[in-house]
Amino acid sequence: MEALAQRLSQLDAEAGGAMRVVMFYDTLMRRRVDLPALARASANLAECVAGVRLHGSGRVICMGSDGRAAPEGSASTTTAIILDEEEVGVVWLERSGEPGPLDDLVLERLAIAVAAVLERYGPARTTMADPALIELVISSGSEEAARARALRLLGFSADLPLRVIAVRTSLPLDRIGGLICPAHLVKAAPLADVGVLLATTVDAQRFPEDVRAGIGAAGCPSRSWRQARTALRFTSTREPVVSYSDLGALALLAELPPELVRENSDVAAVAQLSPEDVETLEVYCANGSLRRAAELLHLHHSSVARRLDQIGKAVGVDLTAPTGLLRARLALTTWRLFTR
Numbered sequence: 001m002e003a004l005a006q007r008l009s010q011l012d013a014e015a016g017g018a019m020r021v022v023m024f025y026d027t028l029m030r031r032r033v034d035l036p037a038l039a040r041a042s043a044n045l046a047e048c049v050a051g052v053r054l055h056g057s058g059r060v061i062c063m064g065s066d067g068r069a070a071p072e073g074s075a076s077t078t079t080a081i082i083l084d085e086e087e088v089g090v091v092w093l094e095r096s097g098e099p100g101p102l103d104d105l106v107l108e109r110l111a112i113a114v115a116a117v118l119e120r121y122g123p124a125r126t127t128m129a130d131p132a133l134i135e136l137v138i139s140s141g142s143e144e145a146a147r148a149r150a151l152r153l154l155g156f157s158a159d160l161p162l163r164v165i166a167v168r169t170s171l172p173l174d175r176i177g178g179l180i181c182p183a184h185l186v187k188a189a190p191l192a193d194v195g196v197l198l199a200t201t202v203d204a205q206r207f208p209e210d211v212r213a214g215i216g217a218a219g220c221p222s223r224s225w226r227q228a229r230t231a232l233r234f235t236s237t238r239e240p241v242v243s244y245s246d247l248g249a250l251a252l253l254a255e256l257p258p259e260l261v262r263e264n265s266d267v268a269a270v271a272q273l274s275p276e277d278v279e280t281l282e283v284y285c286a287n288g289s290l291r292r293a294a295e296l297l298h299l300h301h302s303s304v305a306r307r308l309d310q311i312g313k314a315v316g317v318d319l320t321a322p323t324g325l326l327r328a329r330l331a332l333t334t335w336r337l338f339t340r
Contacts (some may be wrong), residue, residue, distance in 0.1 A: 017102050021045070025109035029116055034152075038117070039063040042091075042110045046103065049073060049094035052114055055087070058200075059157050060182065079107035083115045104158045118155070127174035129154055131189040134196050138164055138225035147221065154187050154198065161218035165197040166228040169211040173197065179206045194224070194232070207241050215243040233337050238282065253334050261338045266331035269315040271339070277314075278332070280307050284319070285329040 028041055035052055043050035043063040048201070049070050051062040057181050064070035075092035077099045082088070091110045093103055100106075132282035136142050143300040147157040166177060173188035173195045186199040194203060198221070207213050214231030216224030227244035230251055232244045244251065261267055273281065284293040290308070294301040313329070 018105055019325040021102055021105050021109060029113050032118075032120070035059075035114060035117055036061050036063070038110060038113050042093075042106060043067070043070075046093050046095070046100065048076075049098075050094045050110070051094070052077070052081075052089065052110075053091075054081075054118075054155070059155075059334045067301075074104070077103045077107055079104070079111045081111045081114050081118075083118055088118065089114065091213050092338050127188050129187040129198075130249050131191055133188065134189040135191060137198065137221045138196065140226070141220070142184050151221075152275060155185050156187075156200070158197070160200050162221050162224065163199055163201060163202050163218050164216040164221055164224040164228045165199070165213055166216075166225070167195040167197065167211055167213045168193070168232065169195060169213075171208060171211060174206065176211060179208060180204070182206075188294040194229070196228075211238075211240060213228050213241045215241070217243075217245050223266065227251075234333070236282065238286070238338065246302055250333065254337055256334065256338075258338060261334055264331070264334070266315065266317070266327055267335050267338075269325075270328075270331045270335045273311065273314065276312050277307065280304065281311050281315075281328060281332055284308060285325065285332060288325065323327040 010239070021156075023137050024041075024045060028038060031042070033077060039050050039052050040063045041059045043065045044067065047065050049064050051060065051072060053060045060072060062070045062072045069161055073094045076095040078090050080090055084313070091107050091114060093107060095103065099164040100191050133150045133154055137147055137154070142150075150174060151158045161209045165180070166320065167173070169176065175197070176185040177188045177197050178196070180197070180202050181199040182203075184199065186197055188195060188197045190196070200218070202215055204205060204213075205214060212232060214228045214233070214235060216227035216231065217225065230243040230249065231242040231244040233254055234250070270278070270281070280297060283296050284290070284304070287296070288294055290305055291301050294304045297304060312319040312324065312328075319328055
């Protein structure tokens with residue numbers, strides 16, 4: 001191949017240059033270099049800034065001809081990165097003057113090489129992922145180097161805050177992922193009895209019906225996973241999606257020892273209520289208003305008042321008093337947490 005390239009360069013300088021470009025990228029692909037190395041090598045070859053942008057994750061890699069990271073400027077030539085017949089990103093060169101005679105070829109081969117890297121580590125826009133990689137990302141026992149590599153294989157940048165979402169649903173996880181994160185990368189996998197989704201941004205208003213979801217705070221994936229599982233425990237029919245950041249001090253209830261919960265008289269009393277009474281108590285505690293509870297339950301306020309009076313006697317608290325209402329809400333919330 002090298003001998004052929006040398007002969008071609010003697011016959012036609014441009015043809016020889018083209019052959020050398022092809023051989024250059026073939027060598028990089030055989031060496032399985034990563035995306036920053038591809039951008040760095042391309043900038044060195046073209047003797048100008050070279051960049052890579054991935055649409056799904058929003059990741060941008062820009063390298064100067066000196067091998068150092070460079071700020072993104074104005075592209076002189078661009079080429080789309082195509083994977084599975086879909087544009088997943090772009091590559092570009094930033095040349096101050098006219099584009100070079102081989103710039104289009106350089107970008108074509110760079111785009112092919114980037115697509116090969118993405119395909120090797122998982123299609124950039126595929127929602128479903130290897131459960132083993134997801135588990136490696138969210139496990140508290142994972143080493144940081146292994147976690148960073150798993151994030152890279154999934155298409156995420158290790159330095160971007162990540163949210164973990166725990167869901168219980170009969171719907172396909174990829175459908176849910178596409179709804180809650182339509183414009184950014186999202187990865188999903190089933191783990192044990194829950195579905196796990198990873199995303200940098202989440203639209204909590206877009207969850208479909210019949211989905212229970214707990215959303216962890218953005219940051220460390222293992223901590224966000226713990227928070228997501230805790231938030232999932234707080235979900236109910238009337239509040240199917242719960243963000244951990246909205247729980248505040250209520251999240252501390254999830255840390256109570258189960259034996260203490262079982263011994264608490266308020267929790268034990270709530271456990272003896274009928275489903276109808278539990279619903280009434282839940283709506284009243286959530287709103288603190290008799291008339292508002294009646295509206296939501298589609299009952300006359302006098303009927304709700306009688307029912308609450310009976311519930312208060314059964315639980316042993318005065319639901320009209322602020323302290324009694326607080327006790328009832330804590331007992332109801334704690335009972336739900338520890339009966340799932």
